Amino acid sequence: MPDRFIPFSLPLIGDEEIAEVVDTLKSGWLTTGPKTKQFEADFAEYVGCRHAIAVNSCTSALHLALDAVGVGRDDMVITTPMTFAATAEVVRYFGARPIFVDIDEGTMNISPALLEETLAGMKDEDRKRVKAIVPVHMAGQPCDMDPIMDTARRYGVKVVEDAAHTLPARYKGRTVGTIADITAFSFYATKCITTGEGGMVATDDDGYAEKMRIMSLHGISKDAWKRYTKEGSWYYEVIRPGYKYNMPDIAGAIGLQQLKKADAFHGMRTRHAGMYNEALGGHPAVELPVVSQDVVHSWHLYIMKLRLDRLNIDRAAFIEELREMGVFASVHFIPLHIHPYYRETYGYKPQDYPVAAAVYERIVSLPFYPRMSDDDLQYVTDCVRGILDRNLKG
Numbered sequence: 001m002p003d004r005f006i007p008f009s010l011p012l013i014g015d016e017e018i019a020e021v022v023d024t025l026k027s028g029w030l031t032t033g034p035k036t037k038q039f040e041a042d043f044a045e046y047v048g049c050r051h052a053i054a055v056n057s058c059t060s061a062l063h064l065a066l067d068a069v070g071v072g073r074d075d076m077v078i079t080t081p082m083t084f085a086a087t088a089e090v091v092r093y094f095g096a097r098p099i100f101v102d103i104d105e106g107t108m109n110i111s112p113a114l115l116e117e118t119l120a121g122m123k124d125e126d127r128k129r130v131k132a133i134v135p136v137h138m139a140g141q142p143c144d145m146d147p148i149m150d151t152a153r154r155y156g157v158k159v160v161e162d163a164a165h166t167l168p169a170r171y172k173g174r175t176v177g178t179i180a181d182i183t184a185f186s187f188y189a190t191k192c193i194t195t196g197e198g199g200m201v202a203t204d205d206d207g208y209a210e211k212m213r214i215m216s217l218h219g220i221s222k223d224a225w226k227r228y229t230k231e232g233s234w235y236y237e238v239i240r241p242g243y244k245y246n247m248p249d250i251a252g253a254i255g256l257q258q259l260k261k262a263d264a265f266h267g268m269r270t271r272h273a274g275m276y277n278e279a280l281g282g283h284p285a286v287e288l289p290v291v292s293q294d295v296v297h298s299w300h301l302y303i304m305k306l307r308l309d310r311l312n313i314d315r316a317a318f319i320e321e322l323r324e325m326g327v328f329a330s331v332h333f334i335p336l337h338i339h340p341y342y343r344e345t346y347g348y349k350p351q352d353y354p355v356a357a358a359v360y361e362r363i364v365s366l367p368f369y370p371r372m373s374d375d376d377l378q379y380v381t382d383c384v385r386g387i388l389d390r391n392l393k394g
């Protein structure tokens with residue numbers, strides 16, 4: 001048994017979050033209410049967007065966003081294969097079809113050039129069915145949004161950002177959450193800030209915001225929590241068939257306090273990434289994460305790439321050796337088109353998206369979270385270098 005245990009991720013929860021949750025529990029108001037409303041207002045101010053609507057996951061946020069921009073049955077939504085299941089599964093909720101566009105190998109973000117090529121190459125009747133593009137800011141690094149927005153505008157397609165990995169992030173000085181039509185954030189336990197489970201949709205568009213707020217709570221025309229307060233009344237109207245996606249105040253309370261720490265967490269993540277880069281840079285079997293010009297990277301994940309051509313082991317063996325030393329690494333992501341559901345439903349082969357399929361074989365996400373000590377970081381990089389040195393070819 002190794003004497004060290006470094007998990008892949010751990011949340012950083014302080015006395016402030018605990019006190020805020022206790023306050024909620026004592027208040028008698030547990031579901032969506034004042035804490036969630038405050039979290040929404042603070043989040044909108046932090047990101048600089050007009051509207052922020054708190055929901056119970058980023059998956060819900062993506063679903064509401066695609067609903068708001070008008071995705072329907074037999075439509076198409078373009079996204080990247082290098083993402084989590086949620087990004088494409090919400091497209092299936094509508095009976096619409098996810099179309100994948102391959103990535104740039106360095107950043108692992110959707111390729112703007114291939115996006116343009118894909119839309120340009122479509123038959124007219126297919127292109128008319130494309131209702132949205134969902135770029136994913138992989139690991140917390142913003143996609144190249146200018147050409148993506150330009151392509152989308154030219155073809156009359158809306159852009160919904162999957163910003164599950166970002167907070168805060170900036171692209172050419174603009175904050176992620178203010179660039180596309182709608183942006184979806186995640187507060188899942190491993191993400192940049194957490195509410196346990198939770199998400200947020202951000203937009204500057206009043207119409208989208210109104211629609212998403214109504215759809216997030218059973219299509220009811222007013223917020224339920226207002227109905228039961230003294231200003232409210234018993235009357236409500238169901239004006240659309242909605243969902244049950246609201247964020248409860250227990251989660252909102254955690255989010256309120258986590259958001260206050262978002263800059264501090266980001267500082268720690270950025271510093272940790274620098275320490276990994278420093279310790280692993282120059283190793284013949286390692287490629288460091290590629291950072292684009294003119295972005296602020298959220299550093300949700302630290303993803304290194306192995307030079308398999310220089311090693312006698314594969315990625316699975318490397319991760320297993322790390323585990324034996326008490327270091328728990330992971331892989332982000334197994335490209336969606338390689339999973340059985342997508343292979344069987346659409347007949348995809350790995351080679352259909354060759355860049356994603358190839359880079360998948362050599363990516364490793366190292367343990368990475370603000371709570372890691374310098375000693376933890378040192379131990380991880382010592383283990384990584386040790387394994388790679390033992391297994392270098394020639």
Ligand SMILES: *Cc1c(COP(=O)(O)O)cnc(C)c1O
Pocket residue numbers: 056057058059060083084086087136162164165185186187188197198199
């Ligand atoms: C985590 C994640 C999601 C889903 O977030 P939830 O809040 O768990 O629904 C969506 N997209 C990506 C890229 C993710 O990593």
